[in-house]
Amino acid sequence: MPEEPDEALGRLARVLTGDDRHAAELLGEVAVLARRPARPDDDGLEDRRALLVQRVLRRRRSSTSGSAAPPDPDQQTGPDQQTDPDQPRGPDHRPDTETRLARLDPLGRTLLVLRHAEHVTLAELARVTDRSPAAVARALEQAATTAEAEPYEVEQALWRAHPPAAGAVREAERRFTARRRRTRSRLVLASMAASALVAAATVLPGLWRAQPYARPYGEWISTVQLAAQGPFSFQGLQLSAGQELLAVTEAAKPEATCSVTVTTASGRIPVPAGRKATLGEGPARFVAATDDTDAGLWWSVGPRTSALAQCDDSPGDRVLLDLAGQVQFARTPVRVPFDLNRLPEQDQVQSYLDYSGTIGILVTPRGATEESPDAVFVGLVAMTDAGAVSGRRVDINGTAGRMSDDVDETAVCWPVGSRTVCAAINNPEASLSGAEKIRRTARVLQTARAVQLAPDLDQPGTWFDAQAAFPR
Structure with missing residues (x-):
């Protein structure tokens, strides 16, 4: 009987990373990022394996630039490495396969395992690692020489490996989802052609003034912007009652997402622990990463307001300082295409998002x-x-909409001129009862019918001021 795809991927993650914790983290990321199979008979293993490889190689920079010491062969333990206390150890003792693989850099180890244990062709290795076939062949030859591992030994190491515990993978998936949600929110609607955020006519010059503008708690206005010239460009904006998150990309690394999160609290915000830094003429702190957040650069904007610059690609101090230095604070009205004052009294607007x-x-x-x-x-x-947009026909305030209900979401979409408006609710992983499906469908329709649209969705100048369009 063939092994389960998740078990096969777990074994691969364990061998590519060398320990259970990092393997679980990568599997959690892959579970979030993996696309659903295009065909019913497709288990998606190849796509998830390619994602796993990309995540392993993406961590290459942080692992090589960090302070972690290389693994000690005499202290390596693993599922395929049960130490025999009676086995002699000395100069002639040859380390086991996993220990020799651990000496390789992530690229070499990945190529060696995929080639000899999973029998991936050189052409496919070049595709999944985004390198030329010649570069792959050279790296593979060097890895084989360094590891002194025969192909059958690499294959045996993969078969002997144990995948991380399912609970550890689920916990890693939860943490990764939480980090992504802070930057990209959980918006499940499609993102389309890029459009620029409507900016204010004037911008406060420079990062530091005597009293930089700080947004009052609960006000639906924007306060953080990027300077007109610089290495970062706008990608998205998210607002909630107490936070404003500006998502940006760096010109040198467009695949990496950075963000500036401005937090407004009801009381004075304490200075966090971290390495001291200077931003402009004021103090700042480099704060360490946690299970739920990336490392970043923190600075104070006022007694009850602070800012945190972060990037998801293990940036150096200079990148974070450059990002923070490009930030400017100014009061900017937020214009929205929806008036939601007709929402039921028991509902509230939790957040606003402008993303791609x-x-x-x-x-x-x-x-x-x-x-x-x-x-x-x-x-x-x-x-x-x-x-x-597919699904059954429903009425949305006199406009014909389409209602769909699948394993991921319950959604209704309806056309308005050249645009489409959608309302959607995420479905949990567990299957829903018939009564719960009916209730969720009714909630989506009720919310959709409470939406009042601006006169012209193609002209942001006709949109509503969020301060008046969102219920208090």
Whole structure:
């Protein structure tokens, strides 16, 4: 009987990383990032294996530039390495295969394992590692020489490896999802052609003034912007009552996402622990990463407001300082295509999102967080063919919409001119009862019918001021 795909991927992750903790972290990331199979008979293993390889190689920079020491062959233990106390150890003792693989850099170890244990062709290795076939052949030859491992030994090491515990993988998946949500939110609607955020006519010059503008708690206005010239460019903006998150990309690394999170609290914000730094003329702190957040550069904007610059690609201090130095603070009205004052009294607007051309609003029950299973996303989808939306017909305030209900979400979309508006609610992993499906469908429809649209969705000048369009 063939082994389960998840077990095969778990073995591979264990051998490529060398320890259970890192293997579980990578498997959690892959579980979040993996696409659903295109065909019913496709288990998606090849796509997930390619994602796993990309994540392993992506961590190469941080692992080689960090302070971690190389593994000590005499202290390596693993599932295929049960030490025999009676086995002599000395100069002639040859370390086992896993220990020899651990001496390789991530690229060499990945190529050696995929080639000899999973029998991946050189052409496929070049594709999944984004390198030329010649470069792959050279790296593979060097890895084989360094590891002194025969092909059958590498294959045996993979078969003897044990995948990380399922619970550890699920916990890693939860942490990775939480980190992504801080930057990209949980908006499940499609993102379309890029559009620029409507900016204010004037911008405060320079990062530091005597009193940089700080947004009052609960106000639906924007306060953080990027300077006109610099190495970073706008990608998205997310607002909630107490936080404003500006997502950006760096010109030198467009695949990496950075962010600046401005937090407003009801009381004075304490200075966190971390390495001291100077930003402009004021103090700052380099704060360490945690299980839920990346490392970053923290600085104070006011007694009750602070900012945190972060990147998800293990940046150096200079990158974070450059990002923080490009930040400017100014009061900027937020214009939205929806008026939501007709929402039921028990609902509230939890957050606003402008990301890659999609404008989204998250609606939750009052007092709930964005994690609420009753959170509904309302989004304006840019330039999407409404005929591409499938599902049964429903009425949305006199407009014909389409209602769909699949394993991922319950959603309704309806055309408005050249745009499409959607309301969606995420479905949990567990299967839903018939009564719960009916309730969630009714909630999505109720939210969709409470939406009042701006006169012209193609003209942001006709949109509403969020301060007046969101219920208090």
